Amino acid sequence: MTWVEAVGWLGAALAIMGSAMKTIIPLRCIGIAANICSLIVSAYLHNIPGVVANLILLPINSVRLYQMLGLIRRVKNASKSDLSMDWLKPFMTRRKTEAGEVLFAKGDVATCMFYTISGRYRLKEMGIELVQGQVVGEMGFMSPNNTRTLTLECMEAGEVLSISYDEVRQLYFQNPQFGFYFLRLTSERLFHNMERMEEEITRLRAAMPGVETVQKAASA
CATH class of the missing domain: 1.20.58 (Methane Monooxygenase Hydroxylase; Chain G, domain 1)
Structure with a gap:
């Protein structure tokens, strides 16, 4: 050969x-x-x-x-990388919000997510007040039915940036940085919610002995 x-x-x-x-x-x-x-x-x-x-x-x-x-x-x-949203802002639309305005309600069809710039906002069901520079509404994108899981209301007039889920999908598949950012963002939110649930369960368990004592005293 x-x-x-x-x-x-x-x-x-x-x-x-x-x-x-x-x-x-x-x-x-x-x-x-x-x-x-x-x-x-x-x-x-x-x-x-x-x-x-x-x-x-x-x-x-x-x-x-x-x-x-x-x-x-x-x-x-x-x-x-960190969870900075600065590079995503050019893809988002700015809008003003008024005090008392409901940006989305629990059970609504989810079509976009928001980034808070100024003003005060609260997730009604959980009683959580959002600080400025925070992403909210991304969980609806992950929901099987694309429905809101919480209600977001404006407590003090301000401004937010919004981006539609259609644009999110395009960025997700076209940009690996955004894909990892979004996965980390949703994972961080899920872990945070789990921690809050565990804290609430611990608090309720700690309160139960006191409740049992009151019940026994009332029975006596």
Whole structure:
């Protein structure tokens, strides 16, 4: 077997391996190696169509590999970044709010989420007052029926930024930073709600012995 045949068989084996790959980065790496092998054999045999095809495929696979590695790098950076909304503000719409206004009510169809700029706002059912610079309304996006789980009312006139769920979906699929931001945001909100529930359960359990004592005294 000559070295050219060996390179040709190697290229064939790499092409078969590439077809069996399930993940994109190993596929691109094997594709690049197979292109190089095929290019060498085609050039040695003066196979012009093979040379042209591999000269086109080699840079395409190389560019796609570079893009995927860049995407992974950006995703890793996004997973370590803070939950700043500054970069998202250009995609949002500013609107004024009035005292007593209900921005959304529990059970309503959810179509957007908000970012508080000024004024005072309260989640009515939980009695939580939101500080300025806080995201609210994102849980409706995750809800199976896209319905509001709480009521948000304005206690003091101010301004908010809003973004529709349609725009959120576009950013979610187009921008890995936003995808990780949104997952971290919703996870943080869920964990926070769980902590509040655990604190409430602990408080109720602590109050139960006192209630039992009062009941026994009343029975006596």
